[in-house]
Amino acid sequence: MTLLILTFLLSMIAALPGEAKNALPDSLLTINKAYTYTLSDTDTSLAILKTMRQRKMEPDWQLNLCEGDVYMNNRQLRRAIPYYEAALGDPHLSDSLRMAVYKRMMDVYDLLQEHERLMYYIYQLRDFAQQHHDNHFLALAEFMIGRHLHLHGDRQRGYDKCAKALELMKASTNTRRLNELRAFYAEYVKMYMRDGRYDDAMRASLLQEQAARERSLWPIQRLDDRAMRRVYALRATLLAVEAYHNGASRTATDPALRSASHEGLSIREAKMAEADAAYALWRQTTGGNPIDDREILGYLIISNHADEAVTIINRYKDFLCTQGDSISFGMLSILYDDARVLLNQGLMEPASENLSTVRRIADSLHVRSARNQMSVTYQLLEEQKEDHRHHLTISWLVALLVLLVVMGIAVVYYNRIISHRNKAFLRLLNGLDAYRTANIISQPQAHEGSAHTGSEREPQNDDERLFVEMDRQVTRDKLFLKPDLSREDLMRLIGVDKNRFGRMISNFSEASNASVYINTKRVEYGALLIKQHPDYTIASIAEACGLQNTVTFNRAFRRVFGVTPSEYRANLEETV
Numbered sequence: 001m002t003l004l005i006l007t008f009l010l011s012m013i014a015a016l017p018g019e020a021k022n023a024l025p026d027s028l029l030t031i032n033k034a035y036t037y038t039l040s041d042t043d044t045s046l047a048i049l050k051t052m053r054q055r056k057m058e059p060d061w062q063l064n065l066c067e068g069d070v071y072m073n074n075r076q077l078r079r080a081i082p083y084y085e086a087a088l089g090d091p092h093l094s095d096s097l098r099m100a101v102y103k104r105m106m107d108v109y110d111l112l113q114e115h116e117r118l119m120y121y122i123y124q125l126r127d128f129a130q131q132h133h134d135n136h137f138l139a140l141a142e143f144m145i146g147r148h149l150h151l152h153g154d155r156q157r158g159y160d161k162c163a164k165a166l167e168l169m170k171a172s173t174n175t176r177r178l179n180e181l182r183a184f185y186a187e188y189v190k191m192y193m194r195d196g197r198y199d200d201a202m203r204a205s206l207l208q209e210q211a212a213r214e215r216s217l218w219p220i221q222r223l224d225d226r227a228m229r230r231v232y233a234l235r236a237t238l239l240a241v242e243a244y245h246n247g248a249s250r251t252a253t254d255p256a257l258r259s260a261s262h263e264g265l266s267i268r269e270a271k272m273a274e275a276d277a278a279y280a281l282w283r284q285t286t287g288g289n290p291i292d293d294r295e296i297l298g299y300l301i302i303s304n305h306a307d308e309a310v311t312i313i314n315r316y317k318d319f320l321c322t323q324g325d326s327i328s329f330g331m332l333s334i335l336y337d338d339a340r341v342l343l344n345q346g347l348m349e350p351a352s353e354n355l356s357t358v359r360r361i362a363d364s365l366h367v368r369s370a371r372n373q374m375s376v377t378y379q380l381l382e383e384q385k386e387d388h389r390h391h392l393t394i395s396w397l398v399a400l401l402v403l404l405v406v407m408g409i410a411v412v413y414y415n416r417i418i419s420h421r422n423k424a425f426l427r428l429l430n431g432l433d434a435y436r437t438a439n440i441i442s443q444p445q446a447h448e449g450s451a452h453t454g455s456e457r458e459p460q461n462d463d464e465r466l467f468v469e470m471d472r473q474v475t476r477d478k479l480f481l482k483p484d485l486s487r488e489d490l491m492r493l494i495g496v497d498k499n500r501f502g503r504m505i506s507n508f509s510e511a512s513n514a515s516v517y518i519n520t521k522r523v524e525y526g527a528l529l530i531k532q533h534p535d536y537t538i539a540s541i542a543e544a545c546g547l548q549n550t551v552t553f554n555r556a557f558r559r560v561f562g563v564t565p566s567e568y569r570a571n572l573e574e575t576v
Contacts, residue, residue: 024051031058034066038073039223045070061090065101075291075319077108084108099128099137106144111291120533122148123540136177139168143184150191152546153482162188175217182211182227189234198242205235225286230295232282237298239275243268244302275299290319294337301340313337466494467508480521481546487514519556522546526557530569538565 027033028048037045049067052058068083087093087101102125109118126141143165150158166184169177185208192201212227279299293312300309398407459465470493479485479493491501501514511517522545529541536544542553557565 024048029055029057031062031066035069038070039226042070042074059090059092061087061093061097064090065097068101068104072104072108075111075289076322077112080108081105095128095132096134099125099132099134102128103137103140106140110144116532118144119148119544120536123533123536127537127540135168136172136174136180139165139172140180142168143187147187147191154484155195157483158191162191178211178214178216179223179227182208182230185211186230186234189238193238193241196245198238198245201238202235205231205238208234226288226292229282229285229288230292232278232285233293233295233299236275236278236282236296239271239278240299240302243271243275272303275303279303290316297337301337309337463500463504464508466496467504470494471509474518474521478525480518480525481544483546483548485518485546490514490518516559519547519552520560523553523557523560526553526565527561527568530565531572534569534573538569541565 024044024047028044029052030048031052034045034048034052037048046067049063049070053063064083064087068080068087071077071080071083084101084105088098088105093101102121106118106121106125109121122141122144125137126145129135129138129141143162146158146161146163146165148158149155149161162184166181169180169184172180174180185204188204189201189208192198192204209228209231212224212231216223216227279296282296290312294316297309297312299305300312459468470490473493474480474490479489482489487498487501491498494501496504505511505514505517509517511520526541526545529536529544530538533541538553539550542548542550545553547553547556554564557563557568561568563571
């Protein structure tokens with residue numbers, strides 16, 4: 001009898017719905033609770049949101065934004081994107097929240113190192129923030145632009161923009177102000193460190209630590225712990241890099257160095273000891289993820305902590321593969337770090353294999369990018385052909401139906417306008433087609449206006465070979481985006497004097513000099529941006545192409561394509 005009752009009870013339990021057995025208490029079913037468990041218990045956070053969706057407890061945009069944040073904070077970037085896009089598409093999203101989502105998308109594509117999507121959301125956020133006079137979000141966009149300028153070699157303008165953005169952020173009353181200041185100071189540490197300005201980097205690190213020690217208003221458990229973990233990771237790397245360069249930027253009047261000297265340590269040994277101390281503090285912190293923990297790699301490589309470096313590298317590789325980014329700029333970077341570790345261990349053969357993989361991925365990325373750009377060009381060409389056929393048909397109908405002289409003159413005048421526009425666009429499309437071809441086969445434009453055949457041929461002499469190599473690198477790596485790119489930079493790239501370089505420009509390109517050659521590359525890239533991003537302003541596009549004022553961009557664009565950027569955009573809009 002007892003066995004029968006027990007069997008009955010077990011069958012009743014088994015028949016309960018899954019949700020009933022694992023039901024969450026109502027006290028957890030709030031957006032704030034979902035945020036609270038974002039880092040400490042991600043499964044609970046997602047379960048809260050799932051239950052709230054089923055019960056329709058909050059608007060869709062709010063649930064989408066929160067779920068995107070859960071994935072974003074755990075660095076599952078690709079999974080965050082659809083939720084942010086869904087939130088942006090919701091008509092009930094307020095202007096302030098729209099800017100918040102633009103900022104998140106900007107951060108996602110920054111971490112994914114996808115330049116074009118990153119620039120799109122930077123300018124979307126900046127323009128929207130300016131329209132609504134929101135200095136908090138304007139600071140976020142301007143700081144990202146400053147980082148971009150610094151990364152592409154325009155260092156002083158980059159620092160100036162970042163400094164203005166920092167002042168705006170300090171005055172912000174937004175609840176996320178402290179978290180953004182932490183991120184700003186962290187980026188300053190990396191910028192100064194790349195430039196060898198170690199004293200400035202240390203000052204930024206101390207400000208980063210000060211911000212990290214303040215209690216965040218954002219309701220996420222372990223967020224402050226993760227902030228301190230990042231402080232120690234960057235500081236350990238900074239000190240190790242400074243030690244690697246012999247601590248030359250620090251003076252002997254530094255109290256820490258005077259103390260170290262009394263202990264018989266050299267400046268380099270003292271800095272490495274400080275780095276080791278920061279690393280020890282980093283190991284005591286929790287809440288790391290593959291992206292954040294990459295920031296300790298510089299220290300681990302310099303200090304020969306090979307096993308731990310390999311562990312972090314493998315975690316990051318696995319993370320990229322789960323994101324579907326096995327062929328990406330992030331994978332390029334981590335494979336390069338892996339090769340450095342292998343070289344430090346004297347493992348030359350596997351290091352060489354890693355570097356070969358880096359080259360293959362780099363080639364694949366450039367070819368894939370070029371093919372995507374080619375498809376845009378061909379699509380534009382087909383649209384123009386269809387537009388031409390359409391207007392030609394109209395012209396014939398008008399010619400047959402209208403006999404009056406005045407209408408005949410109007411038709412002739414109209415056809416002349418169309419003919420002029422089509423010729424201008426044909427020149428533009430030929431130029432863009434050559435630009436895409438150069439991205440794929442790295443072949444310079446033919447001299448004397450001859451068209452590309454799409455087939456690669458061997459250079460006929462050393463001058464042509466050098467020019468081909470230079471043109472390939474300028475186009476592939478977008479060197480023309482650097483505002484200060486000069487003839488001397490191009491000469492150094494291939495190691496020739498100015499007389500020989502002048503002959504090469506004349507013989508193997510349609511440009512009359514290096515300045516015209518560089519600006520031609522810029523406006524060809526600008527034509528792509530106009531087509532791909534119709535909401536960019538011409539000024540923003542000129543800046544993104546490396547030209548600092550719109551007048552120069554307009555003049556160069558008209559010289560290359562026969563129309564102004566605005567005329568080109570207007571004609572594109574007519575074909576839509």
